[in-house]
Amino acid sequence: xxxxxxxxxxxxxxxxxxxxxxxxxxxxxxxxxxxxxxxxxxxxxxxxxxxxxxxxxxxxxxxxxxxxxxxxxxxxxxxxxxxxxxxxxxxxxxxxxxxxxxxxxxxxxxxxxxxxxxxxxxxxxx
Numbered sequence: 001x002x003x004x005x006x007x008x009x010x011x012x013x014x015x016x017x018x019x020x021x022x023x024x025x026x027x028x029x030x031x032x033x034x035x036x037x038x039x040x041x042x043x044x045x046x047x048x049x050x051x052x053x054x055x056x057x058x059x060x061x062x063x064x065x066x067x068x069x070x071x072x073x074x075x076x077x078x079x080x081x082x083x084x085x086x087x088x089x090x091x092x093x094x095x096x097x098x099x100x101x102x103x104x105x106x107x108x109x110x111x112x113x114x115x116x117x118x119x120x121x122x123x124x125x126x
Contacts, residue, residue, distance in 0.1 A: 001025050008065035011058045012036035015113060020062045023126075028066040032079065032121040033058040034113055048085035048117040052092040055120050060096075063124055072124040073102045079119040083108040089118050 006021035011033065014020060021030040035044045035051035038058065045051035063069055078089060086106060102122070112119050 006062065006066040008061045010038055010061035010065070012038045012041060015041075021066050023066050026126045028063065028068050028072070028124040028126060030059060030062050030066070030122045030124065032077075032119040033062065034116040034119045036114070043114055043116060045117075047088070048080065048082070049088040049092050051116060052089045052118050052120075055118055056092065056096040059120055059122060063122075066124070066126075068124040068126055070097055071100050072126060073097070073100070073122045074125045075103045075123040076105075077121050078104065078106040079109050079112060080106065081109065081112055081117045085117060093120075 004023040005019045006023055011020055018031050021028055033055045035054035037044050044054040
């Protein structure tokens with residue numbers, strides 16, 4: 001099985017030695033997205049809900065580049081700088097996924113890149 005690197009100019013460029021996503025067989029493994037504006041590479045959003053909006057837009061752009069959509073997502077992981085933001089992020093997440101409910105884990109972490117409040121990664125089945 002070969003692995004294909006997926007890149008989208010509609011999502012922020014990787015800020016380290018990793019790919020936005022890797023397609024392997026019928027699976028698309030998307031790296032964690034934070035609330036970076038893809039054009040300016042600056043953080044967007046003053047709170048976790050606003051950042052989650054940008055994070056999910058970025059994730060959708062990577063999914064599209066890989067031939068998928070939110071409806072193809074089978075697993076996500078949400079990383080929060082504070083678990084007190086769980087409800088606010090959950091509301092935004094629910095809006096973006098609608099009736100589609102992938103398997104998910106949510107964890108609180110000490111810090112996120114660039115001082116972000118939320119990061120989300122996913123796996124999609126094509």
